[in-house]
Amino acid sequence: MSIEAKNISKTFGSFTALNDVSIQFPSGKLVALLGPSGSGKTTLLRIIAGLEVADKGSVYFEGEHATERSAKDRRVGFVFQHYALFRHMSVFENVAFGLNVKPRETRPSKEEIHERVMKLLKLVQLDWLADRRPSQLSGGQRQRVALARALAVEPKVLLLDEPFGALDAKVRKELRRWLRRLHDEIHVTSIFVTHDVDEALEVADEIVVMNAGRIEQIGTPDRVYEHPANSFVYHFLGNVNLFHTRIHDGQAHFANQTFDVQADSGAALVHARPHDIELSREETGGGWMRACIRYVHAIGPLVRIELIQADNQQIIEAELSRERYAEQRFATGEMVSVRPRQVKVFPAGPAAGDYSI
């Protein structure tokens, strides 16, 4: 089912959680709402679920006005960060809950409920734990039960609020891949909230990057990563090296290259990822800057090198593959030439690097 939110605004006291947000979620896709804490992503999800009421704006399900519908009538499956499993019920009873509370006319028979619950528990690979209490399960298992419970009522939309946020790193990775496979199987329109960039990039069909109650960019993971719409998105998706330059007549010059910028004049910021920074002992001149190596961190798959630019004392961070590092053996204190291989240039504005996670 497609979902549309139109001109949604929501404030909590003096805090603006959502500021005139409009967005369409296509049917059958797995969409990630990505952003730092306080960006409004969870609020948007809860407004779609009917757990929160927007101050302004409306929600449409399949083109139908749904703003006034209560959470109970929206047929939305909601998965909470901390699972919210009913502690006094077994795993089976938890999953069966949504079916058992249906009005008598539409409630399936006892046998049907049993069959459906066991089928769902099989789907989440937990049928062997049906009689356990939630407290006897691990975090990953609990979240799978919560997912089965949400799916039991055959929701038209599945909404997941930081579903893996409370799990440890390894289980998190396993579970998000599992969610991706599950979604490929059942194709129910799904929206999940996360502040984990890797999670969003790996799992989602589409990413909605949010910041301070607004949407910064919508697009496929590939598109968003390769072509960030602005400095905020660039910053949020990974580590950044910034270089300053100026804009003249809509163009900025940096390292012997010219870039078109969406502004006529003023300051511009050149953004480069650490893994796009090239280091060389031999090269000088055109586009290369001199810098002194301050620190080499050679643990893990990548070697991280911190440098200080010779002319303006700015710090540059570079990441080299182990092989490249082994060839060159850069040492602390050495003067080298650096050059960003690939950059994005945005006009310097208030959005540049003014947030913290």
Place this chain on the structure above:
Amino acid sequence: MSSSQKSNVLPGFGLSLGFTIFYLSLVVLIPLSAVFIKTATLSWAEFWETVTTPRVIQSYKLSFGASALSALINGLFGFIVSWVLVRYRFPGKKIIDAIVDLPFALPTAVAGIALTAVYSKNGWIGSLIEPLGIKVAFTRLGVLLALTFIGLPFVVRTIQPVLEDLEIEFEEAAASLGASRWQTIRKIIFPAVFPALLTGVAMSFARALGEYGSVVFISGNMPMKTEITPLLIITKLEQYDTAGATAIAVVMLVSSFSLLLLINLLQAWRARR
């Protein structure tokens, strides 16, 4: 030798258990055993006769009946009061929260006098409801009222922390699964709160059984009608019939202990299930 192997991650069990038993003996068991010892000066026949005279039997009925009923009433309304105090924000909430504790703090005689004044024929409420045929002061209804007044904070104060811990997420989950408000209360909130509610009701019941001060004012103490058991004990004491007083006390003690034990067992059984 073997004792060194039995070391526990939480040392001090022996010491703390010893202290617990010593303390309980000093404060609770020794005084109570005096009740039994004094009673033992009666012969079995005398004891039986004392505790089964019609007037005493009537007082048991009133004491246990009114206490149980007041505990149930408190269970229902205490639940609502704590629900409101936990779930909603409104001006004056802190004041209402403090008012709940008043029956704890007030000397019970004061409560009794106040209730009698308000509910007697000329009182604020009494003068309003007496024409409707409802008499509160000097009737069993008055006893019930006083016991309910005394027991309310026990229920509220036991449920409140449990409700506070019950995250709103559970209700939201139930709602998103299609449960109506009533279904959510019945299937999610109530089972979570039930053990605490049972404890609160049991404590309110126990407190009501032992209540004396407030009841004697409002009940009028009419033999066979509005006499509670604690009153009979006092009456016997005033007549220097100490053994007779302790005999009735023994009956109360044993029966209330059995009831409380039963409630505890019920709770343990529920928790295990």
